[in-house]
Amino acid sequence: MHKPHVKAMAALLRRSQPRYDLYTVFGDCMEAIAIAMANSIDLRARAPREARYLDIVGRYPREILELFPQLLAELVRALEAGPGDVLGSLFHELDLHSKARGQYFTPYALSRCMAQATLGSRENVEAMIAQHGFVTAMEPACGAGSMVIALAEAMRDIGHNYQRHLHVTAIDIDPRAIHMAYVQLSLLHIPAHLMVGNSLSGEMQDNWFTPAHILGGWTARLSLRQRHEPVAETAQRATTVTAATSPSQGAVPPSHEPGASQRSMPRQLSLF
Ligand SMILES: C[S@@+](CC[C@H](N)C(=O)[O-])C[C@H]1O[C@@H](n2cnc3c(N)ncnc32)[C@H](O)[C@@H]1O
Numbered sequence: 001m002h003k004p005h006v007k008a009m010a011a012l013l014r015r016s017q018p019r020y021d022l023y024t025v026f027g028d029c030m031e032a033i034a035i036a037m038a039n040s041i042d043l044r045a046r047a048p049r050e051a052r053y054l055d056i057v058g059r060y061p062r063e064i065l066e067l068f069p070q071l072l073a074e075l076v077r078a079l080e081a082g083p084g085d086v087l088g089s090l091f092h093e094l095d096l097h098s099k100a101r102g103q104y105f106t107p108y109a110l111s112r113c114m115a116q117a118t119l120g121s122r123e124n125v126e127a128m129i130a131q132h133g134f135v136t137a138m139e140p141a142c143g144a145g146s147m148v149i150a151l152a153e154a155m156r157d158i159g160h161n162y163q164r165h166l167h168v169t170a171i172d173i174d175p176r177a178i179h180m181a182y183v184q185l186s187l188l189h190i191p192a193h194l195m196v197g198n199s200l201s202g203e204m205q206d207n208w209f210t211p212a213h214i215l216g217g218w219t220a221r222l223s224l225r226q227r228h229e230p231v232a233e234t235a236q237r238a239t240t241v242t243a244a245t246s247p248s249q250g251a252v253p254p255s256h257e258p259g260a261s262q263r264s265m266p267r268q269l270s271l272f
Contacts, residue, residue, distance in 0.1 A: 002086050005078035007243035009086075010093045012067045012074070014023050020064065023096050029058045029068045030087070030179040034208070037186045041211045073184075083153045084108045085146035087180040103174070113139045113152035118269050119151060122158040125165075128267075134165045135227060137269040140199035145181035147271040152190050167218055168192040168271075173200045175206065182208045191218050229267070 016025045035053045039046050057065055078086045088105035098101050106114075118137075119125060130136050135155070138149050148170055149246070152162040160166075168190060172178050175196045185192045191212040199205035 001081050001249045002084050002089060002239060003158075005074050006086060009071050009074045009078075011091050012071050013090075013094065015067060016064050016185060020060075022094055025060075025064070026091070026094060026096060027095065027176045027179070028059065029071060030176060030183060032068055034179040034182045034186075035071050037183065037211065039206060041214050042209055043210075046206075056233070074105050075183070076187060079184070083149050083188060084147055085144050085184070087147050087184055088144035091144065096163045098122060103143070103177070106146045106147055108150065111131050111146040112154065115147060115150035115154040116272070118271065119154050119158070122160075125155065125158060125160055129160070129165050132229065134167060135269060136219070136267065137168045137271055139164065139168060139170040139271040141272070142172045142181050142194070143177050145170065145184045147189065148181070148185060148192065151152045151269070152188060163189050163191065163212055164216070166191065167213070167222065169195075171195045171197050171204070174200050178206070181208065186210045186212070191216050193218075204251070 013026060013029070016022065032053055035049045035056075037052070040051055044140065064138075070160070078084070083106060085108045088108070091097060091103075091105065097105070097121055099137070102210060137151055139145075148168050151168070152166060155162040163205055168184075168185070170178075170181060170192055171194070172181065173196070178194050178196045184193050185194070189212040190210060192210045193213055194208040195204045196208075197205040262272060
């Protein structure tokens with residue numbers, strides 16, 4: 001479904017060859033698009049991002065810069081055909097994963113299977129929403145966002161509007177990955193807070209809030225829930241560990257178990 005779009009995007013970026021390094025052009029293109037999207041809605045880091053944007057676009061002549069919006073248009077066409085990790089596929093198509101010291105992204109079909117297993121049945125999702133208002137998920141090494149996109153699609157497939165009932169926190173140590181994920185999650189209108197940081201040490205450097213996060217008032221929704229359900233924080237940690245150590249069981253109890261919907265439902269899903 002996405003292959004022709006990925007090929008077209010790869011062909012666009014290859015036009016910068018041999019004058020420019022493909023890995024650098026790809027990274028700059030992703031960052032420029034991410035900043036353009038963020039600065040249209042998020043005022044928090046507007047000035048430094050604007051300066052960074054001007055710095056990036058100042059590095060290239062007009063014929064190279066014109067490739068960036070063309071690539072964005074092709075990405076929009078691809079995501080209109082259906083959700084997926086289009087930029088992750090593009091990264092591999094351009095063979096950039098070798099240059100990035102083996103940064104392999106999960107094939108989207110696999111992400112879909114894992115997301116379905118993590119999410120569980122429609123009944124479980126309904127119970128989570130009934131108990132907590134919405135579902136939250138954590139992706140500590142998000143790459144271009146494959147697992148997050150798959151989770152949103154899996155939620156949509158069982159009849160839930162992920163734009164209203166899902167919030168994702170996603171981290172990656174590589175700013176390029178966060179820019180890719182930010183662009184895709186923004187276009188799919190997934191409420192998310194993305195961070196450039198080290199999930200192991202807990203050191204965070206940069207915050208990116210998708211337009212769906214800002215327009216949906218998610219900062220307030222999340223802090224309100226935290227105030228009303230402070231005890232659930234402990235359960236949340238336990239769930240995260242359970243999901244991380246036993247992925248085959250998923251974070252949600254199987255729906256056929258008696259009384260599944262009356263149990264205390266996990267508050268946060270772990271995409272790991
Ligand atoms: C194998 S990729 C998987 C990406 C994504 N989860 C997927 O399924 O496509 C692993 C990602 O983890 C990131 N990463 C590695 N060490 C990390 C750390 N300590 N904290 C956060 N991210 C990290 C890498 O930059 C890379 O994007």
